[in-house]
Amino acid sequence: MPAEAPIYDRVALIGLGLIAGSMSLAMRRGRLAGEIVGTARSAETRDIAREIGLVDRVVDTAAEAVVDADLVVLAVPVGAMAAVAEEIAPHLKPGATVTDVGSVKRAVIDAVGPHIPEGVHFIPAHPLAGTEHSGPRSGFATLFDNRWCLIVPVEGSDRDAVARLEAMWQGLGAHTDEMDADHHDLVLAVTSHTPHLIAYTMVGVADDLRRVTDSEVIKYSAAGFRDFTRIAASDPTMWRDVFLTNKDATLEILGRFTEELFALQRAIRTGDGEQLFDYFTHTRAIRRGIIEAGQDTDAPDFGRVKPE
Amino acid sequence: MPAEAPIYDRVALIGLGLIAGSMSLAMRRGRLAGEIVGTARSAETRDIAREIGLVDRVVDTAAEAVVDADLVVLAVPVGAMAAVAEEIAPHLKPGATVTDVGSVKRAVIDAVGPHIPEGVHFIPAHPLAGTEHSGPRSGFATLFDNRWCLIVPVEGSDRDAVARLEAMWQGLGAHTDEMDADHHDLVLAVTSHTPHLIAYTMVGVADDLRRVTDSEVIKYSAAGFRDFTRIAASDPTMWRDVFLTNKDATLEILGRFTEELFALQRAIRTGDGEQLFDYFTHTRAIRRGIIEAGQDTDAPDFGRVKPE
Ligand SMILES: NC(=O)c1ccc[n+]([C@@H]2O[C@H](COP(=O)([O-])OP(=O)(O)OC[C@H]3O[C@@H](n4cnc5c(N)ncnc54)[C@H](OP(=O)(O)O)[C@@H]3O)[C@@H](O)[C@H]2O)c1
Ligand SMILES: NC(=O)c1ccc[n+]([C@@H]2O[C@H](COP(=O)([O-])OP(=O)(O)OC[C@H]3O[C@@H](n4cnc5c(N)ncnc54)[C@H](OP(=O)(O)O)[C@@H]3O)[C@@H](O)[C@H]2O)c1
Numbered sequence A, B: 001m002p003a004e005a006p007i008y009d010r011v012a013l014i015g016l017g018l019i020a021g022s023m024s025l026a027m028r029r030g031r032l033a034g035e036i037v038g039t040a041r042s043a044e045t046r047d048i049a050r051e052i053g054l055v056d057r058v059v060d061t062a063a064e065a066v067v068d069a070d071l072v073v074l075a076v077p078v079g080a081m082a083a084v085a086e087e088i089a090p091h092l093k094p095g096a097t098v099t100d101v102g103s104v105k106r107a108v109i110d111a112v113g114p115h116i117p118e119g120v121h122f123i124p125a126h127p128l129a130g131t132e133h134s135g136p137r138s139g140f141a142t143l144f145d146n147r148w149c150l151i152v153p154v155e156g157s158d159r160d161a162v163a164r165l166e167a168m169w170q171g172l173g174a175h176t177d178e179m180d181a182d183h184h185d186l187v188l189a190v191t192s193h194t195p196h197l198i199a200y201t202m203v204g205v206a207d208d209l210r211r212v213t214d215s216e217v218i219k220y221s222a223a224g225f226r227d228f229t230r231i232a233a234s235d236p237t238m239w240r241d242v243f244l245t246n247k248d249a250t251l252e253i254l255g256r257f258t259e260e261l262f263a264l265q266r267a268i269r270t271g272d273g274e275q276l277f278d279y280f281t282h283t284r285a286i287r288r289g290i291i292e293a294g295q296d297t298d299a300p301d302f303g304r305v306k307p308e
Helices: A018-030 A043-052 A078-091 A106-115 A159-171 A181-208 A214-219 A226-231 A236-245 A247-270 A273-292 B018-030 B043-052 B078-091 B106-115 B159-171 B181-208 B214-219 B226-231 B236-245 B247-270 B273-292
Strands: A008-014 A033-039 A071-074 A097-100 A125-127 A148-151 A175-178 B008-014 B033-039 B071-074 B097-100 B125-127 B148-151 B175-178
Touching: A008 A018, A018 A033, A018 A159, A071 A078, A078 A097, A078 A106, A078 A236, A097 A106, A097 A159, A106 A181, A106 A236, A125 A159, A148 A159, A159 A175, A181 A214, A181 A226, A181 A236, A181 A247, A181 B181, A181 B214, A181 B247, A181 B273, A214 B181, A226 B273, A236 A247, A236 B273, A247 A273, A247 B181, A247 B236, A247 B247, A273 B181, A273 B226, A273 B236, B008 B018, B018 B033, B018 B159, B071 B078, B078 B097, B078 B106, B078 B236, B097 B106, B097 B159, B106 B181, B106 B236, B125 B159, B148 B159, B159 B175, B181 B214, B181 B226, B181 B236, B181 B247, B236 B247, B247 B273
Parallel strands: A008 A033, A008 A071, A071 A097, A148 A175, B008 B033, B008 B071, B071 B097, B148 B175
Antiparallel strands: A125 A148, B125 B148
């Protein structure tokens, strides 16, 4: 869906990893931006970005990157957002939109919001797409195709600026929905954050168990385990920040999870087959409901997308 | 790899669900059996099997099915194996091989072994392949292609009979390995049984949480959750039996799992980013090791296979 004119004349990407890189490639595909300027923390990443032409222009600092930008995208780990916001604040163009792609929203709003000057629109967002890879070489243009991007407007967000950002995400290939920050954090704790923690844990357990070798674990994982290891390969910094900043919702879901797990564990220990059967019958019905509602495809990809 | 002559003249399939049905279709593909006779508990399943021609001949009882069979495959839930073994025992042909496809091995050996008459070979096996579907219409010929089938010979198993069964499984498309029953049960507790229990639990939690709707959970599960619901749709009887019969290994792995999960939960609660970062870095290294060892492909399929 190539736009007739670019949606933003100049876009600044702060951070040049999986998400920012994929945005740049998808923006080019859709001709959504007049010019794409990018920067990253390390000289190494900036050099790679220059070498592979990931963006139109690589600059050395975030302050420089945002000059004259109509859209500024914060694509760094959640815990790094506040410092970046503080750095760029004095250089933002009046009327510009600042957005982010962080996996947690309340914490980003609290960290970034106070730095945004009057006359600049701050509209948080979160594209629900990723892979276990990271860094400047990991992006690809189709990452967001047919995925959701949740837009999380804050108190007083300008409707025109929100509509423009949604048009951008649709141009990147995504479907968009608006959601409140706290609800976003709870939904993601259920659908992504807690499952990731569980997968990390299960991989750690397997590795600890010296009586079963890693190679056996992988070779014979007909069901269940391989995707856990894939998840557990995701970027440690990103996930550390997710759990530290979506602490309350994650702890709530974890609490419920261990409660139910203990009930099942007890049923196993006492040999209560009826309870197990009933529980599994119930969850099967949930899955049926999902399929009847047409909300799943047959592709078991653990939410991950493959380049091409 | 079509055999020159059938590996077994007559094969009896006891149970006509996903595994038996797939075996029948794959045996035909490879011309591995002279005649395939099958039976199931319910008249309904037997009728469907007749209607779709799932096997060459459908009979009404297991006792009838095994008459003159060179290979008898027990393809019923693990908890149903003992009764089936007792029923067929007097009708087994001397020199025949009895095998099973149960997901747990020690319990099957204990339940079936005592019923096997002198002169009949009992060689347990477990194909590491499945989908979340079950019943006589769920099988397909390619289910076992490039999957592992673990052969678990018991004390005194005849080597020729073992070799012949391995040739059968290779003809069905699988790679074969031999493994001791207790080790099998521990490895599977790590790679399959505990991950399945965790997935069931996570789906139950999401459904309990009234503040997040099922449709949100699915719609927005960019990572982690969809495959959990797929797993949680697996057959309740089969999984009840797995947990009841692989109790010790599952409880051991669950114990370790909750121990580690609590350590991570505590790190989240206390804001110990360093511990989280180190844990995630460690599990990432495990995944790297796996990829370097060439033991994973890029297909994130949660161990499941799709028909065609
Ligand atoms: N990966 C996913 O699955 C996914 C999905 C949706 C949303 N997100 C969110 O998207 C954001 C970026 O993730 P990503 O996957 O693109 O990560 P990534 O590939 O690791 O890239 C992160 C970028 O941020 C920079 N950075 C890291 N720490 C920084 C710091 N302290 N200060 C300034 N810059 C820093 C890095 O610079 P250097 O390269 O120079 O270190 C790199 O350019 C995160 O907030 C994450 O929560 C990720
Ligand atoms: N599904 C997997 O992912 C998978 C993978 C590897 C191994 N296995 C093992 O393979 C075996 C069969 O599983 P499946 O997936 O093929 O199951 P399935 O599709 O549900 O079929 C089970 C068959 O067993 C029969 N059966 C059920 N309860 C019985 C009982 N009490 N007495 C006699 N027959 C009974 C059923 O007959 P009716 O249709 O008449 O009820 C049906 O024909 C199980 O031991 C399982 O552990 C399964």
